[in-house]
Ligand SMILES: [Ca+2]
């Protein structure tokens with residue numbers, strides 16, 4: 001009995017600590033400034049098109065050898081992990097198609113009320129999921 005109580009207390013403390021660490025680790029200020037780089041027309045909402053425009057622009061920046069594919073080395077410059085997650089066939093390369101699919105998935109998951117745009121609030125809420133590998 002004692003052991004079970006001790007065990008559950010330990011579990012609760014561990015849980016509390018991890019929640020705290022999570023909150024401290026994620027910089028929501030970064031989410032706000034990142035939102036603005038997605039929201040090209042500054043209307044406070046990100047459309048599917050704006051998401052893909054951002055994705056293509058960022059892809060071009062990361063693809064330094066211009067072979068239309070992001071290698072593991074090129075992906076090191078992707079500090080947000082947004083592109084690293086796109087490698088679905090795990091060949092250590094992210095193709096344009098994979099990046100497009102990944103960013104479609106991001107906005108679908110962000111857009112909780114399914115009005116086809118992601119607001120700043122929806123974006124900030126989803127931000128920690130998006131940048132986590
Ligand atoms: Ca917009």
Ligand SMILES: [Ca+2]
Nearest residue numbers: 063067069070
């Ligand atoms: Ca490349």
Ligand SMILES: [Ca+2]
Nearest residue numbers: 111115117118
């Ligand atoms: Ca929405």
